[in-house]
Amino acid sequence: MRGTGILFRMALRSLASHKVKSLIVGSIMLFGTALVVVGTALLDSVEAGMQQSITKSLSGDLQMYDSEAKDDLALFGGMAMGADDYGEVPDFARVQTVVEAVPGVEAVVPMGIGLATMSRGSELDRTLDALRQAARAGTIAGEQGQALVARLERLIDLLRTELINSRALLQDTTEVDAQIASIERARGDAFWAEFAADPVAALDFLDSKVAPAGGEGLLYYLRYLGTDLDQFARYFDRFRIVEGEPVPTGHRGLLINQRFADSQLKLKVARLLDDIHDAMTQNGARIATDPALTAKARQVASLYGAISLMLSPEDAHATETELRRALGITDGTLDTLLEALLTVDDANFAERYALFYDLIGPRITLYPYRVGDVVTLRAWTRRGYMKSVNVKVYGTFKFEGLERSELSGAANLVDLMTFRDLYGQMTAAQEEELRAIREEVGLEHVGRADAEAAFFGGDADSQVTGAEAFGTFDEMHPPTSDERSDERPSEAARRTITDETFTREQMLDGVVLNAAVILDRDAQGGTGDIEVARVRVQAAVDAAGLKLKVVDWRAASGIIGQFVLVVRGVLILAIGIIFIVALVIINNSMLMATLERVREIGTLRAIGAQRSFVQAMVMIETLVLGLLSGTAGAGLGAGIITWMGHVGLPATSDILVFLFSGPRLRPTFGASHLLIALVVILIVSLISTWYPARIATRVQPVEAMGDA
């Protein structure tokens, strides 16, 4: 004990007498310790932020899915662009019963991810469709029907102008001439007389002869998460309704992700204007100097035609008048005025942006849906055929704090019954019907490899048979529509499928693709607790004979979840390199200091100091320096983190908003960060002093005398 005290005193004396060396080595240790504290605390804060973003938006704490799935679950998007195969969980109700009985599990939320399309026909197609419905309802002569007719006439006129302009640029005008001829017919009085007499026939003509010239509509890809919407709203804390209302319990419905709507569904001209506005107001960018903004501004100006097409005749007139007044332009057509409105620069942008949303926005459809609309979703079912479902848009939602993050727009929400329709889940009766049809025909399956031998290598010399090979049509003719009417809902009934309600039991009894496990808020803690729960849940499903894989939120989120692991790896590598450099510097400094102290060490050896005493002396000297510098470094690191936590690190990109779980990261530190940093720096100190200490032990008393 007394020896130790002497060693400490000697270490302090030595540190004081070699100030420059102590200062250099101490600074390195201080910097290293501070780096470890700041790095690990930041990383842990990012991981905690990301955990918040992921667990509170889509994943829950754990996810379960088919253990035989071909692809790994990727809630924020996989590599197969929506065609990922996560297998299926055929009986969710049983899974829920088993897992909710596991201690620490608060709830199990059913889920199913899919990709659907939502289309928006061209203006002409949509107007014709509306007219067809009016014709079916016999309301064409009414006010709304006549407004549609007026709109149609305007669209035909605009299309004619466009075709005549494009004709001048074409070498072969055969097709465009035929289209113009059809349009001329549609503009004639005789055609409108025919329209009045037989609107359906006239609409058929417009559909097949005129509408194809009006261009294709737009197709939107919509990633959706089918779930128990009530439970989702309850257990996913970041979920907030932005517009409209939640889907009522037991009803089918769609909630559109506001971020997705703004970045993917919104009318292109409005999206571009929003992008310019955000870049200018949030990042201080300028159209004149930012090439990306310059390009967007140029693109905006070219899109006036799309707006013109969307305006009804009355709105077109009103817009023209108001734009003339606002822009101070007295001549020119509506298109000229719209082009002028959309020709933006740094000086006029704010005014034009406001004008667009004040004058144009209310008169056009900015999104391909309105809250309350019934939209048609189409998806490829698991049997490979296209399934269409009408579903009502009840509202839009966001994940609070993540509004700016593109990743938060990863999925829209639908009820579980709609998901199952789009997924193509068949009832036992439907499966039986397919089996019966197959059996009725009894087609023998021939594989690709055997096809030619099977089809053309047999005994038959001719491929031709007589008409007796066919059954008579009347025998096989399917029942007429009248005969079928008792077996399936009428068209009108089918279209009101969105009004169908379902019970909770019906919703839970069926297939899902995955399920979120929400852990008890009190029991839930850090990563370790989640891993313990994961093992427990996995054991429970295994014991119940359920073929499910249980993964934590990080694994369930796909490549995003691996981000922190990658960053942690990079940080450890960086710290490792810094410490190797530090180790070499400390080692050299200590070696030099040892060589300078040969006389002192030799004298100590001469008066009886053992080699171990000398070694301990050198090592303790570094340890004391490490302890002092490390403590100061940990303090500095803690100070930096405290300051960062106070001011907040801004999320300067979409991905950072998601990683920071909001617009700013406010990092915190704990005792563990300080302790780890201190231990690391002491270990580095000891390793770096080991060699100088060995050299010191080899100093002989005679070397001290020799120097004298």
Next chain:
Amino acid sequence: MRRAILLVLGLMATPLSSSAQPPPQAPPAQAGALTQDEMIALLRTVDDRQRNSGDYKSLAYIEQREKDKEQMVYEAVVYRRDATDRFMILFTRPKAEAGKGYLRIDKNLFIYDPTVGKWERRTERERIGGTDSRRQDFDESRLAEEYDPTYVGLEKLGKFQVHHLELHAKKDADVAYPVLHLWIDADSQNILKAQDMALSGKLMRTVYYPQWVKMASESKGADVYVPKEIHIYDEVEKGNQTHVVIRSVDLKSLPENIFTKAWLESQSR
């Protein structure tokens, strides 16, 4: 000499598309390499034999097999009015799909889904009911009208001697595949095998027609040939295949207003 006479007869038949005229003469059986004119005559024969001058209605069973997916089967009625190039498919079974339909008017292919009450315009590449079949697989054959042939060779397909032709789509022809390879039975002059290719030459589908049914048509005053079975193998998504069985054919006249959107809609009311 006999071949020359037949060729002249074939050429004389060339401009005649109506079945009121005698069918064009195809090249003789067991012929060697065909000339351009003989190939065109052969394609006209293939087209003409499948064409009915009146209306056509068939009951088709369509079975779709996809790798790692459950099978899907449909029953559909195919309606054709070859004289005016009208075409329609109405799905009748299973119940969940009944009422869906395709309607071709001029160059437009529309699809109707009664579950959502909407029409949509589709392209010639549309996979009928999500299967590997296309509209052309069910519609009137227009090979001579839509493609220019070149001769590849006289080959054996199983035990049958076949003319192997390579066809390239004519300019402005609205077809699903721009390049076709056909293997036509030199004896019966029925297509036994077809391969559909993309413009790049990539093989997309192989189609087999192992059986043809010959039936008398009153309106045509001649026989009409109908494939009994069509087996389509997807060459891009290996393992995917569609098998079509024509179970019955009716060549009687159809109601006048049948090829309209209104009629198709009415079938699901």
